[in-house]
Amino acid sequence: MDPAERTLLADALRKTLVSGAGLADLGWPDMLAEEPETVVPLLFRLLGETGRHTPALNDVLLHAAGLPLTGTPALPFGGARLVWLRDGSSYDSPLDPELPLRHARGDEPSVPLAAGRRALGWWLLGTGHAMLALARRHVLDREQFGRPLASFQALRHRLAETYVALEGAEAALTAATDDTGSLLAKAAAGRAALTAARHCQQALGGIGFTAEHELHRHVRRALVLDALLGSARELTREAGVLLVREGRTPRLVDL
C-alpha cells in the first residue's frame, strides 16, 4: 500500500468509526487477511484518537492464530479472563462502561497474544495522542496570570515528556514483529499512555476532572487497555524474567 492509498484508507476508517457504522462495510476481514501489518496499526491507532471502539481485537487474535473470524477468544486481564463481546450488553468493566467486556465463561479458545498486544499498543498510542491533543489545545487557549498556560515551562515540559514517551512507544511498535518485540512494544505503549494520562490530566486542571470534558473517557480507556493482555508492569516483569533466564540482552532490532 503506497502513502496515498494509506491516507485514503485512514480517511475511510475514520469516517466509518465516527459515523458508528460497522467495519464490515469497509471489507475489514479482507483487509485484515491481505495487509494486517498496514491496517491493524491504522485502525487501532484511530480507535484511540477518536475514542471509539470495535470488537476487532477478536479478529486480530483469531487471524493470527489461523482461526475463522468468529467467536470471542479469552483475553487475560490481570488474574482474570475476559471476552470482548461482538454484540450484547453485558459489561463487566465499570471503569470504562462503554467497552463490552465480560468475564469469560471458560470454554473460549486461548490464542497466542502477540498480534493482540501489538494492536492494543497502537490503540494505547492513539489514546495517548488524543489526551495530548486535548491538553495542548487547553494550554494554548486558557490564560492565567495574564498569559497562556502554554508559556509556563513546567507545563511545557510535562507535555514534552508525554510526546517523547509516545514517540518511543511508536518506534517500538513499528519495530515489533516477534513475541518478545510485541511484549516490549505493548509495555512501552501502556507506559506511554499512563504517562500521557498523568501529565495531561494535570495540564487540564479542574476542567479535566469534570465528566463534561472528554479527557476522563480516554483516561479510563487507557487504564483498561493497559491491563488487557498484560499491563506495562506485568509485561516489563516478564521481560525481566526472560533476561535473567537468558543471561544476555537480546538485540531485537538492527540497522
Next chain:
Amino acid sequence: MRNSPFTGPAGLGAFRRELRDWLDEHDLSPAGDDGGLDGQVGQLARVRRALWAAGWMRYGWPAEVGGLGGPSALRAVLGEEVAARDLAEPGIWSMVEVLVPTLIDYAPPALAAELVPRLLGGEEQWCQGFSEPGSGSDLASLSTRAVPSADGEGWRVSGQKVWTSLAQYAARCVLLARTGSPGHAGISAFLVDMDSPGITVRPLRTMHGVDEFAEVFLDDVHVPAPRLLGAPGDGWRLAMDLLPHERSTCFWHRIAHLYSRLDRLLADGCEADPDALGAAWLDLHTIRCRSAATQARLAGGGRLGPETSVDKILLAGAEQRLFDTARDLLPGTVELSPHAGWRTGYLYSRAATIYGGTAEIQRNIVARRLLDLGKE
C-alpha cells in the same frame, strides 16, 4: 580485504559478518588494566590504526578523505562491534563522527584530504572547542574572539573554552569564535593547531575520576587564513549541522555500549529483580528502535532536525536508569568495589542529561518545535 563498499540491502549484514570474523581473528582487546585515560587514548589509537590499515575504519567515509565509501550506517555497525567487545572507550571512539563530517562539509578540500586520514587512522586526536565558562546551554553567547591579524595573513584568537574532550592529547581543535556581531550570525569556525603558541590546556578533574575534559586558554593565538571553516559567520550553522551526525551513528554506538553494560550486569551476578531489569531493558529497546528509525530516515535522504531531541531524551533516560539499576542490584559495588568500572559508569551517567544539550533544553525544543506551543 575487499575494496568495494558494502552497499545495497544486504551490505550491512555482510559488513557485520565479515567484520566479526576479522575481529575474531585479530584480537585488539586492551591489555589488562587500562592504565587510566592515557591507556584509553593509547588503546583508541591502536584500534584505529589497525582498523584503518585493514580498511574497516574507511568504510562509510568518502574517497576524498581516504575512505572507501558506502553508507554511514557502516560506521554505526563498526562502532557497535567496537563497543560490544569493549575495544575502546565509547565516548572518545565516537568523536570522529562529528569532527570528520565537519571537515568534509566546511574545510577546503585539500585540507580535509590532508588531515582527516591522520585522525581516522589513529595518528592524531582532535578536539572540539565550543562551550565556554559563560556559554553553556546558551552557546550562541560565546565570547572567544577572532580578529583579522594586522598582516592580513589570518586571525588572532583570544578567549577560553571548557569541557573540551581530549584537548590535552589533541593535535587540532575545531573552534568556534566570534568574528562579528553578538548572536548566531557573528560566530565563525576554525581548525586550530593545538601546538600554536598561546594555547594552554588544563585538564579538569571530574567527579567520575577520568580527566577527559579540559579547559583551553587562547591568548592571541595566530590561525592562518586557510584554517577558517566555511565563510565568516558560518560557525553556528556548522555547530547545528553536527547534530544529525551526533544523533545517528554516535547514538548507535552509545546504545550498543549500554546493551553491553546490561549484559555485564547480568554476568556479574546481580540480584535477579525482574521488574528493575525489565524496565532497564525496555528503555534500551525503546531508544534502539527509535535510533534505528532515525538512521533509516537519514539513509533515505531525509534531513534530521528537532525531532532528534526525542532520541536524546530517550537515550539519556535509558543510560541513567541502567546505571541506577546496576547500583540497586549490585549493592555496594558502586561504593566499595576496588574495580572502578561500575563506579565510573554510574558517575558518568549523571552527566547524560547535561552534555550535548541539557534535558531541559531538549524539552524546550520538543515543546516549541514539535508541539508548537509558541514561546515561553
